[in-house]
Amino acid sequence: ATAPETHAFEADVSKLLRMMVHSVYSDRDVFLRELISNAADACEKLRYEGIATPSLLGDDPQPCIRVLLDADQNRLTIEDNGIGMTAAEMGETLGTIARSGTKAFMERLAAEAGKEGSQLIGQFGVGFYSAFMVASQVEVFSRRAGSDEAASWTSDGQGTYTIAPVDLADAPTRGTRVVLHLMEDAKSYAERYTVERIIKAQSGHVPVPIMLFEKPDADGVDIADGAALWLKPKSEISEEDYADFYRSVAGQYDKPAHTVHYRAEGRYEYSVLTFIPETKPFDLFDPDRKGHIKLYVRRVFITDEAPILPRYLRFVRGLVDSADLPLNMSREMIQDSPVLGAIQKGVTGRLLGDLQKLSDNDAEAYQRIWENFGPVLKEGLYEDFERREALLGLARFKSTTSGDGWRSLKDYVAQLKENQTAIYYATGSDLDRLSTSPQLEGFRARGIEVLLLPDQVDNFWTTMGVDYEGKPFKSVTQGGADLGLIPLVEGADKPTEPENAAVADFLAFAKTTLADAVSDVRASDRLTTSAVCLVAPESGMDRQLEKLLASAGQ
Numbered sequence: 058a059t060a061p062e063t064h065a066f067e068a069d070v071s072k073l074l075r076m077m078v079h080s081v082y083s084d085r086d087v088f089l090r091e092l093i094s095n096a097a098d099a100c101e102k103l104r105y106e107g108i109a110t111p112s113l114l115g116d117d118p119q120p121c122i123r124v125l126l127d128a129d130q131n132r133l134t135i136e137d138n139g140i141g142m143t144a145a146e147m148g149e150t151l152g153t154i155a156r157s158g159t160k161a162f163m164e165r166l167a168a169e170a171g172k173e174g175s176q177l178i179g180q181f182g183v184g185f186y187s188a189f190m191v192a193s194q195v196e197v198f199s200r201r202a203g204s205d206e207a208a209s210w211t212s213d214g215q216g217t218y219t220i221a222p223v224d225l226a227d228a229p230t231r232g233t234r235v236v237l238h239l240m241e242d243a244k245s246y247a248e249r250y251t252v253e254r255i256i257k258a259q260s261g262h263v264p265v266p267i268m269l270f271e272k273p274d275a276d277g278v279d280i281a282d283g284a285a286l287w288l289k290p291k292s293e294i295s296e297e298d299y300a301d302f303y304r305s306v307a308g309q310y311d312k313p314a315h316t317v318h319y320r321a322e323g324r325y326e327y328s329v330l331t332f333i334p335e336t337k338p339f340d341l342f343d344p345d346r347k348g349h350i351k352l353y354v355r356r357v358f359i360t361d362e363a364p365i366l367p368r369y370l371r372f373v374r375g376l377v378d379s380a381d382l383p384l385n386m387s388r389e390m391i392q393d394s395p396v397l398g399a400i401q402k403g404v405t406g407r408l409l410g411d412l413q414k415l416s417d418n419d420a421e422a423y424q425r426i427w428e429n430f431g432p433v434l435k436e437g438l439y440e441d442f443e444r445r446e447a448l449l450g451l452a453r454f455k456s457t458t459s460g461d462g463w464r465s466l467k468d469y470v471a472q473l474k475e476n477q478t479a480i481y482y483a484t485g486s487d488l489d490r491l492s493t494s495p496q497l498e499g500f501r502a503r504g505i506e507v508l509l510l511p512d513q514v515d516n517f518w519t520t521m522g523v524d525y526e527g528k529p530f531k532s533v534t535q536g537g538a539d540l541g542l543i544p545l546v547e548g549a550d551k552p553t554e555p556e557n558a559a560v561a562d563f564l565a566f567a568k569t570t571l572a573d574a575v576s577d578v579r580a581s582d583r584l585t586t587s588a589v590c591l592v593a594p595e596s597g598m599d600r601q602l603e604k605l606l607a608s609a610g611q
């Protein structure tokens with residue numbers, strides 16, 4: 058065998074570890090959840106690989122996580138019989154920040170310099186490294202399924218780690234053993250009461266059974282059965298169960314704001330358990346717009362990369378378990394399977410329908426969801442033509458008359474003014490500035506409600522000829538907003554009188570002075586107190602969109 062090799066952590070890992078060691082983070086318990094979730098992931102990976110290569114399972118086909126306590130030695134061990142890691146894999150995965158959540162954490166930390174790092178850990182969870190919140194030394198012994206070599210990875214979290222080959226007898230027969238040498242103030246993590254309580258609360262629903270061993274020579278007791286929560290009838294599941302499961306399936310630290318659990322029967326059969334988070338996940342606006350629905354086939358985890366939901370529903374967490382996909386299909390082939398297409402259609406329709414119901418029955422709960430995810434859902438207005446109607450029904454807006462509340466389009470069209478034929482909107486990046494824009498004066502004077510659209514995405518869907526109940530969307534910055542036909546509110550400031558000769562003189566003067574800088578200068582109904590404003594030509598691009606494209610170099 059080769060000699061032990063010592064390596065330096067990636068710079069970011071060192072920083073993270075230093076911070077963790079000095080962390081005063083109050084909820085250190087989460088480290089256990091992270092390690093158990095890694096163990097469960099490893100078992101699920103093996104379950105999947107074992108389909109194509111049954112020999113990997115050997116004579117130990119039942120996945121299991123064992124938690125072993127040793128209070129005398131101040132030791133806590135988490136062991137799984139999952140896929141395991143080779144020495145090289147340990148170097149790659151435990152020495153670097155490969156995990157996207159951890160990466161995002163470090164980025165946020167850099168961006169919010171000075172902010173207490175330990176608070177951020179609580180929002181993100183930093184995976185494997187959280188072990189160093191409670192351990193002064195971590196040893197990992199692992200043997201990859203099918204391999205006849207084993208290796209160890211050891212670190213005190215001070216900047217380096219060592220990888221060495223070990224005798225087969227010193228590693229699990231298959232899988233990974235993580236041994237934590239607990240810090241003085243973390244001794245309680247070797248006590249049964251504490252550990253059992255934490256596991257039941259945090260990890261009671263991981264899909265792999267968990268056994269606890271109170272002492273080195275004690276018999277194990279089952280503390281979690283590894284049953285698939287999503288296959289149980291709803292009546293047997295409490296809100297707490299759902300919340301626990303949500304946290305473990307989503308790797309989130311908040312609660313679900315809304316849960317959708319059902320079984321589809323008919324042409325295809327599948328179970329769905331999905332959650333809308335209570336808070337915005339950190340990767341919501343990542344450019345790859347990745348979804349987070351896990352795909353299972355008859356309880357076997359297949360992938361979390363399958364396009365089960367459209368991108369504008371990427372904030373939804375959870376899983377779909379299909380009975381119709383063949384288990385021995387490659388992940389790539391599954392992506393293109395018509396079954397997956399049917400599932401996507403079914404689940405998307407169901408989720409939108411459910412949101413519609415929620416908005417009818419519990420407007421407040423729905424508005425909280427919209428506040429978090431509205432800008433994402435609106436992407437569907439230009440991406441998903443088929444469901445545009447449904448999405449317009451779900452959309453909520455701030456407007457010149459909404460105050461702190463939200464308006465639906467149904468509300469809007471119910472209160473159209475006499476002769477008003479369009480839904481007026483203004484786009485911009487800032488709600489306050491939008492609402493004081495001079496463009497709105499003529500609308501205010503007529504009591505016409507204008508939707509205020511502050512999100513980037515609003516610059517796109519509004520240009521696609523969208524209408525609602527036959528009323529087209531029209532930007533207030535576009536030319537000839539046909540306000541003349543709509544009567545003024547009583548007592549409103551009168552707009553400038555266009556026939557005025559002085560105005561005509563001024564218009565001529567402005568046109569010659571501005572020359573090619575503008576295509577026209579016109580007197581307008583739209584202003585009451587401001588002197589001028591810029592507008593886009595009737596058929597031209599909206600001003601905000603022009604700005605956006607200009608800044609993107611187009």
Ligand code: ADP
Binds near residue numbers: 091095233
């Ligand atoms: P994540 O689980 O989000 O990928 P972690 O920091 O928790 O991030 O783990 C990093 C990586 O280390 C995992 O992706 C996996 O490749 C590897 N790993 C950690 N624990 C285990 C384990 N018990 N068995 C196999 N691989 C593991």
Ligand code: MG
Binds near residue numbers: 091094095
């Ligand atoms: Mg993990």
